[in-house]
Amino acid sequence: MRGGRYDRRGGGTTSVIRLPSLVEGKGHCACSGSRVRFVAVRALALLAACVLLFIPLHVSPARAQTQELQALFERGYELYTTGKYAEAIPVAEEYIALAKARFGESHLEYAKGLSYLAVLYGALNRLNDAELLFKQALTVHEKARGPIAEALHSLAELYKAQGRLTEAEPIYLRALAMAEEAESPDHLDLAVILINLAALYQSQSRYLDAEPLLKRSLAIREKARLGSR
Numbered sequence: 051m052r053g054g055r056y057d058r059r060g061g062g063t064t065s066v067i068r069l070p071s072l073v074e075g076k077g078h079c080a081c082s083g084s085r086v087r088f089v090a091v092r093a094l095a096l097l098a099a100c101v102l103l104f105i106p107l108h109v110s111p112a113r114a115q116t117q118e119l120q121a122l123f124e125r126g127y128e129l130y131t132t133g134k135y136a137e138a139i140p141v142a143e144e145y146i147a148l149a150k151a152r153f154g155e156s157h158l159e160y161a162k163g164l165s166y167l168a169v170l171y172g173a174l175n176r177l178n179d180a181e182l183l184f185k186q187a188l189t190v191h192e193k194a195r196g197p198i199a200e201a202l203h204s205l206a207e208l209y210k211a212q213g214r215l216t217e218a219e220p221i222y223l224r225a226l227a228m229a230e231e232a233e234s235p236d237h238l239d240l241a242v243i244l245i246n247l248a249a250l251y252q253s254q255s256r257y258l259d260a261e262p263l264l265k266r267s268l269a270i271r272e273k274a275r276l277g278s279r
Contacts, residue, residue, distance in 0.1 A: 119148060119159060126166065135173045142167040161190035165204060177212055184208055199229035203243050210250055222247040241270040 122145040129138035146163035153159050168183035188201040202225035209218035226247060229240045244267040251260035 116159075119145060119152075122148065123166070126170075130170065130173070135170050138170050139167065142170055156190060156193060158190065158194050158196045161187040161194070161196060161201070164190070165201070168204070168208075172208060172211065177208065180208055181205070197232070199225045199232060199239070199243070202228065203246070206250075207246060210246070210253075215250055215254060218250055219247075222250060236270050236273050238270065238274055241267040241274075244270075 122141055126138045126141035126145065129135070129141065142163065145166060146160065149157065149159040149163045164183045164187040168180040168187065171177070171180040171183065184201070184205045188198070188205060190196070191198050191201040202221050206218045206221040206225060209215070209221065222243065226240075226243050229237070229243055233240050244263045248260040248263035248267065251257070251263070
């Protein structure tokens with residue numbers, strides 16, 4: 051799929067959707083005042099980076115249970131990538147209802163649905179609604195011992211888009227610590243958190259804090275690029 055990555059292992063499939071980071075290319079946040087507000091508006095269109103941007107959909111070997119969820123996710127993602135955010139909302143709501151019926155509210159599939167809907171709300175500038183859903187998803191991840199770094203990163207990105215930089219920083223730092231504990235030092239997911247935390251520091255003119263994070267992220271990406279040859 052365009053914009054996504056599919057890893058096939060054993061009998062299952064892991065789909066990790068990767069959408070643009072706020073600081074990839076020329077989308078820097080090294081600014082303040084009205085420029086920060088402009089970047090925050092741009093961030094809404096890229097809010098799926100929240101999901102570390104990163105909404106994974108794990109399809110177990112018992113494919114009969116999850117194929118319908120997979121189909122809903124694919125349909126909603128297609129609507130999202132074509133800018134049809136409002137049309138994607140009922141699809142996300144159907145995903146949440148189905149995940150709740152199949153697995154309950156304490157399951158990671160349910161949390162993914164909440165994050166999925168939160169991304170859409172963010173894209174429609176419904177930031178308060180998005181925040182509530184991201185927090186609910188984080189609670190589920192914490193109780194289920196799921197990928198907490200991704201959930202934390204999602205919330206931090208939302209706060210940054212809202213200009214709530216002081217609140218965002220400790221959440222980024224916690225996400226980074228959790229990712230460092232869970233992933234290898236060269237994992238690309240870690241690079242994404244690093245570069246978005248660096249963007250936060252740049253927006254506060256904390257360039258000395260941002261520089262090592264950017265260098266570390268670049269090193270990870272370069273190593274991944276060379277390894278893919």
